[in-house]
Amino acid sequence: MKPHAAPKSPPKSPIPTALRVLLIGGGGREHALAIALKNSKSVKALFTSHPENPGIKAIAQPMEFEFDAKNPQRISSYCERERINLVVIGPESVLDLGLVDELSGPDLAVFGPTKAGAQLETDKAFAKELMRSASIPTADGRIFQSAREAEAYIEAREEPPVVKAAGLAGGKGVVVPADKAEAFAAVRAMMVDEKFGKAGAKIILEERMKGPEVSVFALVDGHTIMTIDVCQDYKRLHDEDTGPNTGGMGAICPSPLADAKFVERVERDIIVPAIDALRREGVTYRGVLYAGLMLTHAGPKVVEFNCRFGDPEAQVLLQRFNGDLARVCYACAVGGMANLEPKDISFRDGAACTVVLASEGYPETSKTGVPIEGIEDAEAISGVTVHHACTARKNGQIVTAGGRVLSVTAYAEDAEAARAKAYEAAGKISFAGMQMRSDIGAVGVPQTK
Numbered sequence: 001m002k003p004h005a006a007p008k009s010p011p012k013s014p015i016p017t018a019l020r021v022l023l024i025g026g027g028g029r030e031h032a033l034a035i036a037l038k039n040s041k042s043v044k045a046l047f048t049s050h051p052e053n054p055g056i057k058a059i060a061q062p063m064e065f066e067f068d069a070k071n072p073q074r075i076s077s078y079c080e081r082e083r084i085n086l087v088v089i090g091p092e093s094v095l096d097l098g099l100v101d102e103l104s105g106p107d108l109a110v111f112g113p114t115k116a117g118a119q120l121e122t123d124k125a126f127a128k129e130l131m132r133s134a135s136i137p138t139a140d141g142r143i144f145q146s147a148r149e150a151e152a153y154i155e156a157r158e159e160p161p162v163v164k165a166a167g168l169a170g171g172k173g174v175v176v177p178a179d180k181a182e183a184f185a186a187v188r189a190m191m192v193d194e195k196f197g198k199a200g201a202k203i204i205l206e207e208r209m210k211g212p213e214v215s216v217f218a219l220v221d222g223h224t225i226m227t228i229d230v231c232q233d234y235k236r237l238h239d240e241d242t243g244p245n246t247g248g249m250g251a252i253c254p255s256p257l258a259d260a261k262f263v264e265r266v267e268r269d270i271i272v273p274a275i276d277a278l279r280r281e282g283v284t285y286r287g288v289l290y291a292g293l294m295l296t297h298a299g300p301k302v303v304e305f306n307c308r309f310g311d312p313e314a315q316v317l318l319q320r321f322n323g324d325l326a327r328v329c330y331a332c333a334v335g336g337m338a339n340l341e342p343k344d345i346s347f348r349d350g351a352a353c354t355v356v357l358a359s360e361g362y363p364e365t366s367k368t369g370v371p372i373e374g375i376e377d378a379e380a381i382s383g384v385t386v387h388h389a390c391t392a393r394k395n396g397q398i399v400t401a402g403g404r405v406l407s408v409t410a411y412a413e414d415a416e417a418a419r420a421k422a423y424e425a426a427g428k429i430s431f432a433g434m435q436m437r438s439d440i441g442a443v444g445v446p447q448t449k
């Protein structure tokens, strides 16, 4: 897609030819980012904050101490010592702690929004009010700070509203209740029992929307906005979109639901107004703006904004990327996206599909330490990358270390071939209790009913 014309000319900030990059984060998304950064011609050295991820450790130098986002001084000194000139932050939790604000300086570009910008994801009440002020299409919603008032609101409505904790709740803070009893229970769990701590002190009750969902990603440098390919995330645990919501059990890119016209509409009605509204609040937004949209009868509406790449959407997006990710991140961070060349930000034609392999018990619990077989066989298939999300190396053996364990990602000339390849590769991997959907990328897309 063409970048939007910048409202004012960005600073002339040449991108260094030799980048030394620190990648922060240790999940499947960051493994995909690590591979793309490693493959960037401009990168001379790649460091990781999370060497416990065996996939990342294989291609990046470990930081010499345990990462703690609450100790920016130590990270800053390390960057100085190692002559790191770009930090790329993957997870929202780190953005929420304001690491971008703390680390950025004349010699260090940091990719990601500031704490104020990250509020789009970390405070759903802030996001809702911002959308309202900018007339961005989203579900009607009301913000509550009292359980009693929230309950009275539910009582007075015909249909039970969706209940959302305003703060970060590890992807578990949204309840789409089947009936009013479930809605009341969700309010109590969040506001009275403090299931998510402070994140549930404020909640949003919102209209329930229906339709398929898509994930739209835009790169923003404060002035210039570039929307990249749209992905499809499969959020429910089981086939045919049944079972509990998860962080995502698979994804495809591009989405069959989004053509160029759709992207133009989303930029015009959602992305640009959101960035402008932030600017009116005094926030210069830089980094990824991820809009989770529902395609309703009345057009696309925002389900949520996130301030980072999706997981597992990053795996499929980057499997098709053949530009220079480090240059893109640097340019974004310094407000210089207009200085990028088209080859820096190019995507291959064709399609990518990723299938998540999850632990027994996910998403409620997860069994760790379970030996995993077959990763090498899967990766022997051309076009396949096995992204490590939650694995560990124990006595030379790769074992499970959390809920979403691996995402098996394939690139091919079209969606059907990518899907077939991803499943062929996933079929070579096994561990006790492994859970996997069998319909990622199948005809028909996920529907929220």
Ligand code: AMP
Residues within 6 Å of the ligand: 139, 162, 171, 174, 176, 206, 207, 208, 209, 210, 213, 235, 245, 292, 303, 304, 448
């Ligand atoms: P969120 O964390 O806000 O993306 O919500 C997680 C999931 O809950 C979304 O991907 C939707 O499937 C569902 N959801 C959230 N808000 C609504 C809504 N207003 N109507 C229907 N489903 C929703």
Ligand code: GLY
Residues within 6 Å of the ligand: 233, 247, 248, 306, 309, 310, 311, 312, 313
């Ligand atoms: N896959 C959804 C997310 O990253 O939030």
